Amino acid sequence: MKILHTTPAQDGFYMPAEFAPHEGCLMIWPERSDSWQYGAYAARKAFLTVIRAIAKSEKMTVLCSETQYDNARAQLPDEVRLVVMETDDAWARDVGPTFVVSRTGERRGIDWGFNAWGGEVDGLYPSWERDNCVARKFCDLLENDCYDKRDFICEGGSIHVDGEGTALVTEACLLSAGRNPDLSRAEIEQVLCDYLGVSKVIWIPSGIYNDETNEHVDNICCFTAPGEVVLAWTDDESDPQYALSRASLAALEAAVDAKGRALTVHRLPLPAPVTITAEECEGLDLCDGEPTRTPGERLAASYVNFYIANGAIVMPAFGDPNDKPAQDMLQMLFPTREIIAVPARDILIGGGNIHCITQQIPKR
Template structure:
């Protein structure tokens, strides 16, 4: 039986979202990060999506209930970081039936190991009752994006990084992804964004917005720290043969003297809305307008994500969708 990982714009039954637990992971921005996560959950739920907010313990559940609208489901499961894109199970369609794939996780190359993250995928999968396969190699969902046809995009910086699977080359990785997620072809980009803690996850750089159409940031200022990375990604994508859709870059965003990996690409495609991270930058509105043509029938919603980003990610990083069964 053939199987495939659906594109994110395929219908969802629900969306998991992680909720911040440890103040040390959000220096000076913990409460604001919680509020921004709640705003994300509320925006999705307000457009009719079933949202399951994953919190680490009962105390967090009480706080979360005070921030989210009625109807957002609170799920208590031990977790460290909130980045469920990388730790939750990934759904595939086997014919008309759903199945889950749970991958190995090593704290983004051993940099951020937190109790609960190593097995949150297995525990969330068990709650669904869906058949689940376990992959005994390290892989994070944010390292790839797919257009639902079997075409995936990734970065060499992440998937070939020796801190993940030092014994795997690109051919072996493609074979493993073909056998686990239904990959049929892979577009390899180069590096991810400057100072990205994930070693260059592609969901902060490039996203499919339609079959064979890849959205990429475009610089509008001379001091954009990722200008060369964007140009290299664009050249590789065009050489591969996909259509490139240009989305304005937020440009140079500095917090406490350090350039942070701010990106509009970390949007989440819900059933009726696309939630886009914004940062109070001049290009915020232009980025929202650039995404509109690709998602007719969905509301494009920009929400502040700077506090969430202080912990290492944004809306796409903290969420994982469950496709609807057919």
């Protein structure tokens, strides 16, 4: 594996859309005790449901710690590749490499800097050194060359592309004080263009209310096809999310993509607010002496946080009346894929959702 110091755009590489056919998916076996309640048993069950759904149509790779190898191997389907690689938690989307491809079919990875969603400013755990090594190690495992961009803090969940030159991001995340405070908005945009191979960045103001990632774009809005996006939406004017979604809608309706197309925006309904219980909080260890959750805290539940597998859409479900309308809308938008709804509460307690725990591996 070569460590590259050019840029993907210079070399003719670009980040493909998530709805494009791809080779497989990367996930990480959960075990961190201040993220996953009561020994992570419920979280592992939820992860296994996601893994089995994705493995129906693409190759799965799972990373785990040395101490969890035998346990994970005994539970995972035989066809899933299991690799010992130490991490600080289980957010594969954010710590894994962002993959880029060339028109000739070559694949490379980008090794962004990772600082637990905010570092010393508002990061979510005090040590992230193992997470910050995952992207490069995984590229080495796949024998893919890797771009060194550790001087730029960026998580996979904070960027989304259409594969045709357009990227989606939120101002709340990419302009946050804990990411790249010495760079201007224009300088951040240039980095995205250079490394994602895009020519247009659409900035929406905010993400999902109380999203502790500083409001990643993957929880609020994503491309479903060139020129089409879904946007997390509520009609409840008393919900603090209402103003955030309306502001994002206004930004999307005012934008055009890299091809000059106005965007078609599909409003994907949100579930009713999901809050964590006292019993669930009691099952979480302290982080650096402090609780990671408080009873009644609102969690960042959203149906937008789905994974696009080759043969399916694996979407979060919350036991909410809007589970079915959300599933129906996704079936309309992805008519050739099976819509698989997975109970996601035990993933959400950890701080994310289905998209957050998965990272696509494009075809070479």
